[in-house]
Amino acid sequence: MSLDNKILSVRKEGLYCEAGDFYIDPRGHTKRAVITHAHSDHARVGHRNYLCSDPCKSLLQTRIGSKNNIESIPFGEKKAIGNALVSFHPAGHILGSAQIRIEVNGRIWVVSGDYKPQKDRTCESFELVPCHGFISECTFGLPVYQWQPEEKIHQKINHWWDKNKKDDHGSMLFAYSLGKAQRVLGGLDSNIGPIYAHSAVHSFLDHYRNAGVHLPEVKKVNGEKNFSGAIVIAPPAVEDSSWTRKFRNVKIGFASGWMAIRGQRRRKNFDRGFVLSDHADWKGLVDVISGTGAEIVKLTHGNGDALSRFLTEEGINTSVLNQSVFEREELE
Ligand SMILES: [Zn+2]
Numbered sequence: 001m002s003l004d005n006k007i008l009s010v011r012k013e014g015l016y017c018e019a020g021d022f023y024i025d026p027r028g029h030t031k032r033a034v035i036t037h038a039h040s041d042h043a044r045v046g047h048r049n050y051l052c053s054d055p056c057k058s059l060l061q062t063r064i065g066s067k068n069n070i071e072s073i074p075f076g077e078k079k080a081i082g083n084a085l086v087s088f089h090p091a092g093h094i095l096g097s098a099q100i101r102i103e104v105n106g107r108i109w110v111v112s113g114d115y116k117p118q119k120d121r122t123c124e125s126f127e128l129v130p131c132h133g134f135i136s137e138c139t140f141g142l143p144v145y146q147w148q149p150e151e152k153i154h155q156k157i158n159h160w161w162d163k164n165k166k167d168d169h170g171s172m173l174f175a176y177s178l179g180k181a182q183r184v185l186g187g188l189d190s191n192i193g194p195i196y197a198h199s200a201v202h203s204f205l206d207h208y209r210n211a212g213v214h215l216p217e218v219k220k221v222n223g224e225k226n227f228s229g230a231i232v233i234a235p236p237a238v239e240d241s242s243w244t245r246k247f248r249n250v251k252i253g254f255a256s257g258w259m260a261i262r263g264q265r266r267r268k269n270f271d272r273g274f275v276l277s278d279h280a281d282w283k284g285l286v287d288v289i290s291g292t293g294a295e296i297v298k299l300t301h302g303n304g305d306a307l308s309r310f311l312t313e314e315g316i317n318t319s320v321l322n323q324s325v326f327e328r329e330e331l332e
């Protein structure tokens with residue numbers, strides 16, 4: 001077996017490091033799970049031991065329960081596991097999100113997890129980690145995906161909210177409950193009106209505040225009737241539910257990278273879509289992947305065909321990992 005295969009291979013539970021006998025973001029039941037970040041498609045219950053970055057720990061406890069055996073280490077610190085040296089490096093995706101660097105006999109692989117090099121005031125900045133092999137997500141791996149700076153999107157959201165207020169409407173904005181919602185909240189102008197959040201969003205706010213992230217005052221939705229002039233941030237999971245239907249006279253918006261696709265908004269009956277993603281866009285993917293200097297690249301989380309072709313033409317040995325093991329990001 002080659003050294004690269006001892007560092008990382010694909011099993012039915014997910015990515016496996018034989019040199020250290022651990023899995024990354026696995027499903028099923030394993031002895032040791034090394035976790036990139038606290039999103040539910042990466043952090044699952046059922047493992048005997050967990051390892052994550054320090055700022056991820058409290059989010060992971062909230063996600064999978066504090067009775068689990070969760071160990072954490074600071075970003076950048078190397079920990080020996082079997083014959084592997086493991087360290088976490090900021091991925092810029094959500095608070096505490098990490099890329100995982102694995103070094104065995106001087107050979108270095110990095111598993112990106114979900115990442116974005118774009119600026120985000122609510123999480124640690126992405127760190128470029130030089131490596132021989134890079135496993136990259138490619139959720140938005142097509143050239144049509146090009147993000148605008150986040151300030152621009154925050155401005156558009158505030159403008160939409162203000163206009164709705166002037167028209168005597170409330171504003172209901174859907175955003176993924178962990179990460180995206182806090183990023184949206186961090187950009188809201190509280191001079192416009194009161195800010196509310198669904199409990200699923202609200203439950204993560206203290207984690208962000210404790211990490212030093214500035215957020216405006218946010219009230220938990222609690223039986224109020226009149227939201228005229230207010231904005232409510234809620235998870236997409238409740239979009240088609242009785243919880244949402246009880247709000248009258250509100251305009252509906254959605255903040256997601258998927259809003260870049262024409263038709264998504266109409267299909268779902270949103271009044272307004274905001275293209276705000278916590279994943280890298282096409283240029284972000286290409287810049288990061290070439291920036292690592294990796295000679296071998298494997299793509300996960302998305303249709304990697306276009307990116308794989310592009311990188312191969314650039315002379316990088318690129319392939320797409322078996323998609324059945326890695327789910328697509330549904331709502332980011
Ligand atoms: Zn994620």
Ligand SMILES: [Zn+2]
Nearest residue numbers: 039041114329
């Ligand atoms: Zn993901």
